[in-house]
Amino acid sequence: MISEDVLERGLADLAEQYDVPAGAVDRLRTTLEPDDTEASATTGTWRRRPTPRGWLALSAAAVVALVGIAFAIGGQGHPAEFGAADSTGGAGAVQPGAPSYVGSGAEGAAPSGGGATGSAGGTSGGTVNGQPIPAPQSVAHGGIVTDRNDAAKSIVPGSSTAPRVVKTGHVDLQVHKGQVSSVLGQVTAIADLEQGFVADSSSTEGGGVPSGRATLRIPVANFDDAVNRVRTIGHSPGAKILALETSGQDVTSQYVDLRARIKALRATRSQFITLLSKARTIGQTLAVQQRITDVQTQLEQLQGQLKVLSSQTRYSTLTVTVDQRVAPPVAVKPHHQASGLHRAFDRSVSRFARGFDAIVAAIGPILLVVLVGGALWLGAWFGYRRLRRSLV
Amino acid sequence: MDDLDSWLAESYPRAYRTACLVLRSPAEAEDAVQDAFLRVWRFRDAIPPGDGRRAWLYRVVVNACLSRLRADKVWRSRSDDGALDGLPSGERGPQQDTEDAALGRCVADALSRLPEHLRVPVVLRYYSGLAEKEIAVAIQRRPGTVKSRLSEARRRLADDPALVAWTELEVAR
Numbered sequence A: 001m002i003s004e005d006v007l008e009r010g011l012a013d014l015a016e017q018y019d020v021p022a023g024a025v026d027r028l029r030t031t032l033e034p035d036d037t038e039a040s041a042t043t044g045t046w047r048r049r050p051t052p053r054g055w056l057a058l059s060a061a062a063v064v065a066l067v068g069i070a071f072a073i074g075g076q077g078h079p080a081e082f083g084a085a086d087s088t089g090g091a092g093a094v095q096p097g098a099p100s101y102v103g104s105g106a107e108g109a110a111p112s113g114g115g116a117t118g119s120a121g122g123t124s125g126g127t128v129n130g131q132p133i134p135a136p137q138s139v140a141h142g143g144i145v146t147d148r149n150d151a152a153k154s155i156v157p158g159s160s161t162a163p164r165v166v167k168t169g170h171v172d173l174q175v176h177k178g179q180v181s182s183v184l185g186q187v188t189a190i191a192d193l194e195q196g197f198v199a200d201s202s203s204t205e206g207g208g209v210p211s212g213r214a215t216l217r218i219p220v221a222n223f224d225d226a227v228n229r230v231r232t233i234g235h236s237p238g239a240k241i242l243a244l245e246t247s248g249q250d251v252t253s254q255y256v257d258l259r260a261r262i263k264a265l266r267a268t269r270s271q272f273i274t275l276l277s278k279a280r281t282i283g284q285t286l287a288v289q290q291r292i293t294d295v296q297t298q299l300e301q302l303q304g305q306l307k308v309l310s311s312q313t314r315y316s317t318l319t320v321t322v323d324q325r326v327a328p329p330v331a332v333k334p335h336h337q338a339s340g341l342h343r344a345f346d347r348s349v350s351r352f353a354r355g356f357d358a359i360v361a362a363i364g365p366i367l368l369v370v371l372v373g374g375a376l377w378l379g380a381w382f383g384y385r386r387l388r389r390s391l392v
Numbered sequence B: 001m002d003d004l005d006s007w008l009a010e011s012y013p014r015a016y017r018t019a020c021l022v023l024r025s026p027a028e029a030e031d032a033v034q035d036a037f038l039r040v041w042r043f044r045d046a047i048p049p050g051d052g053r054r055a056w057l058y059r060v061v062v063n064a065c066l067s068r069l070r071a072d073k074v075w076r077s078r079s080d081d082g083a084l085d086g087l088p089s090g091e092r093g094p095q096q097d098t099e100d101a102a103l104g105r106c107v108a109d110a111l112s113r114l115p116e117h118l119r120v121p122v123v124l125r126y127y128s129g130l131a132e133k134e135i136a137v138a139i140q141r142r143p144g145t146v147k148s149r150l151s152e153a154r155r156r157l158a159d160d161p162a163l164v165a166w167t168e169l170e171v172a173r
Helices: A003-018 A025-037 A052-074 A104-107 A180-193 A220-235 A252-278 A282-314 A342-392 B004-022 B026-042 B052-072 B074-081 B099-111 B114-128 B132-139 B144-160 B163-173
Strands: A145-146 A163-174 A195-204 A213-220 A239-250 A315-324
Touching: A003 B004, A003 B114, A003 B144, A025 B026, A052 A213, A104 B099, A104 B114, A145 A180, A145 A282, A145 B163, A163 A220, A180 A213, A180 A315, A213 A220, A213 A342, A220 A239, A220 A252, A220 A315, A239 B132, A252 A282, A252 B004, A282 A315, B004 B052, B026 B052, B052 B114, B052 B132, B052 B144, B099 B114, B099 B144, B114 B144, B132 B144
Parallel strands: A163 A315
Antiparallel strands: A163 A239, A195 A213, A213 A315
8 A cells, every 4th residue: 555645745736736827816816807897798608607596487488488389379269169159260261171161069058049140350271263262161159140241140059940859768668577578569669550660679578588678759749648658558567667867958949950060061161052153273272172171061960969968858758667576586505515624725725815816916006116216316416416516 | 916916816726736746637727726816716705714715716616627527527537547647657768767766656556546525535535735624625525534535545555556565675675
């Protein structure tokens, strides 16, 4: 081991060979002078390096700015999500891909009974020969149709349309042995009696317990009569009503709304077709055709919905299930009872398996906690070291 | 403020030579010490009172030196170029070729072969005169680590051919 004295002498001699630069201290003083006068505003950038708290604030500000920019660029999302009542295409240029929204967004925002309009903007979807391409109209819930080019038309629910009600019912019948098929026949006969039809029926016989099910479509006006007839069957000897549920839903407003939207879209489609005849360039033609396609798609969707709604309001649905009464099961005494030792062994094996499962299940979360904790500790440690280095 | 100014001025020569011993480049050492002193001035409110400020000053100096070593790969280039390239020339004339000068060159030669983590404690302990606790503050390690590094460094230096040759010469005299 080398002596400390030799090391001190050697290092001192070595260091003495390095001459201190002449005027280095003075240069240092000169460098420090601006800061000595506390003229921090005019000092170099290294004096202005943000503190860790400053970095945090800058990061937060950057995140907020990014979120703001994202909202600014992306707008407020789909009108249906935010209740926006209108959409506009790009002003002055045809945008075939520009979305068009009809009604759905306005439905949730406009009060029922009318008075609200779905349109707020005045921009057009482009121009063809100087004429603006109208964007599809928005229809607000409640019967007010807002047309960009025409005066608003009012469709008041109930004034021109009869109330539309969707009626449904469900009856569970229980009958004695051998009566399932006959009762099911009586139920299906109700459809003919009430000027309806059997939409669906099924029956199961042989093997297990026989049962049957029939779905009747009855004109809404005869729905109550049909339910009464089923109730009569249920009260007949050998039968019993286990459950009977009926419900009715007024969909008049939806019906009117769909019709209004379809009407508005048809008008829009007509305008587009008129514009299509005036288009002179391929670009204009394609743009208008794209709009027509969009409108046609929406129109077909709404027409489908209207068709379903019309069917539901014209014919109510009555579902009847018929089951045979089942005798209560006879308790059977098991022939073999496990001995006490055998049961104890089974219990022990079962508990061992459950304990093993619990241990394996617990290892996962513990491992995760250890990994996350270790990663956090490492990050904090390195961050602390960097922070300390940056501070001095 | 004047007290801090005078203290920095007094500390400059030893800090500069410490940086020279660590970096083995006077130019790099001057830049490192200037950078370190500017940092000390900037964070003068954080200077611990009393005896702790010397260790704190050397901590800043050592950090500045290590940053330069890591950033500029000074140490790597010095190692490749040769052990004594960064040192002042030993040819100081016959009249200066004294015994101490020979020892200095041998120590420089041996020091150049020490890794950074051992060289810095050795310089701080045997040139700058810092206690082990102060070195621990300066290099941000535990005192036990400093002690073991110093022991390891002395063991390596004792086995270094340059210092072994110097010792044999001393014995022969």
